[in-house]
Amino acid sequence: MGSLGQALLWLQLWALAQAAYKIWVSNTDFDTDTNWSQNRTPCAGDTIQFPADKMMSVLVRGSHAVADLLLPLDGELVLAPGAGFSAAPAPADLHSDCSPSSGVPVFFRNPDRFSWLDPHLWRSGDEAPGLFSVDAERVPCVHDDVVFPSNASFRVGLGPGASPVRVRSVSALGQTFTRDEDLAAFLASRAGRLRFHGPGELRVGSQACADPSGCECGSAETLPWVCAALLHPLGGRCPPAPCRDALRPEGQCCDLCGAVVSLTYDTAAFNLERYRARLRDTFLAQPQYRELQAAVSKVQRDGDTCVQVVLVESTPGTGGAAGQLGRALLADAEHGAALGVLSAVLQESGAPLESGSVEGQVSPGSRWGLGAGLAAAGLLALLGSALLLGYPGWLRWRPLEAESQLTREPEGFSNPTFNAATWEKQPPVHLSSLALNVDNSTCYFVNPLFAAETEA
Template identity: 65%
Template structure:
């Protein structure tokens, strides 16, 4: 069985044991155009330059004719069947002209903590994950591509990255001793780098109500990586009183339903119920369902179920609020059978620039001209009513008579969501290869041999 077959078998086992898994997306393949400075692979007769002070593993699938090559400090070429390099005169390809050397981009630019670089296995249509949960959680299995080369930065080392298992280079690591030996090997050092530590051995989530992801400690680094292309700042709010769910880096428009639950609650069954029975009736919505730490838990349970309903259109239609109230009604009717003890809802405000406020003021002005003081009093009444409605976007339902109302949550201000369901890093697909058709060519730059030793 080849590497790809073993990877597929491992993913099937993950599904059978209800273990979640995350797939690493980017690679350091030679033929991937986004790995090169000119956004194209080196043309015939080009000079090829790798960063001199870096380490990298590069999969080569085709034959290439080059005039010169500057190798990095340490690395390897993984050659597919029929792949290799040949000598050619500079400028052999007339379309290349007198182009500058082809520079291989910094292979250290890919960070473990960047949510854009991971895909969740088996994600259903209409579902997304909050930003902290797009990066592997402590109970996840992690899979690196069997048909690509890669390099991963493990972060600043604030604490070990801990997951259930790691599948890489045809091996499954479930014990720290085995993983440590691999990371210290030449193959491991070419693929993982940085001061951070990687640890395995956590159990799969065995709680039917779900498990907390466990990435709260590293969320600042997750958000920094996610927002780096935006200059480190969230985009402007698209709605008034935008919400920030637990685990999300920026505010979003929509609604958040918070559930407390009993011992019979099953998060997978509830998620399926929402996907099949509720979400299809509302257009332009995405949903995330997960267990998160409970804010201001006090003597109550220290976790809760967070259901995030996000408006994905440029101007929200209010569907998130309607769906949230439908879920409240569903809990009121079926909460006991679902294992839900109580529910609370928070909603964002109207879309920015929808004209509703201007229309209200215009009506007041017309009434003022026609009715004088009486219209002024009416306008004050309308404004007071609007303020009351604005403060009424928080709802709560409980099966327990003594349950207290949900606390008012203050708006989070300036920022708005980076809501990236599909992600932004998607390398071109490549033909599947088996280990038997690949050979490795290692190189060590003698100029750096002493430093490496």
């Protein structure tokens, strides 16, 4: 990355220093190993094939000697300073760890596989150590600024189009878009079509969060699609939580082990960032809590707004530190007038599941007896519940009158069908000397520092 590119990136980040922003972390760079079918950058003498029917922009950083290069029908190769291609047959003996594929093409993977709604592909620019975000808030929220680094090529699918994706601003290719009409013009341009695709709609112009008590992410409508993208590598299924009575916080796709504290607050006195800082500096800094991570955000639950504090262990199911910290926050809320906290409710997950536990050893022949026993236990529990004042696993502090429970089991989500990459047979494009002889394809070489584009 050149000094000018570094300066542009740092200027982008400096301009967003006072705002919440998300940074796109995936790329379509030629020199990224995971973009290739063999999980390695092509070796000298390889035959390289791009998908014929996919639009893409690919940044090339190094010099590559290849036997054949099959280009897409519509796309661009962006050459960084010093980068280039040369023609070279496969060497008979390579004295390196990289050897060509004996005439088998090395495929560039489907560039359309990257989705805006995939939490894996974003990084929060202002997340402090010890803090994390629930899955819904790992993708850009309505008040966020979005940054696509200027030192990488990228391609982003904008989702299924069920509802528009709305953010505060989008920074890409050295430009920052804060008005819908400017962004729409960019997305309709060739540069925009190479980098953004799909039926989804992207809009900008939202205001930054100006409420000291915090703002909701605004991604509830897209949560099923966020979860589908997140769980796609796992076959669309959540991994089992290694504890009994696992929890499902608002905005989280799967059950987890730990604790959830729900706070009601005084809108005039509560400050979300100040509470995050207190949680991090006063509690998470203590030795007994250093293996914990916390997510603090404003969420909707049963039509009411509350502040949700999610506490999880770095190694799930290893102990009760999350519950211990939850009870400490519950006690802290008793003196929370200065913090603007009115009441607090704590929910904890159950004990860790041990390997070889009864849950994993029930044989098919014994399930009927186990079911009958569970049914009988359920009847006894229903009779006993009339004598109980609260539910197991719940602790409350509320100086106000009794309130209804704040938790609700979220509805499930559907797993949409993901299209597999398709490859079409293409006529080979041979390299001779240092020139590209292109047949029925257009290859653009763009200087990423000066945005000058020439057709080769």
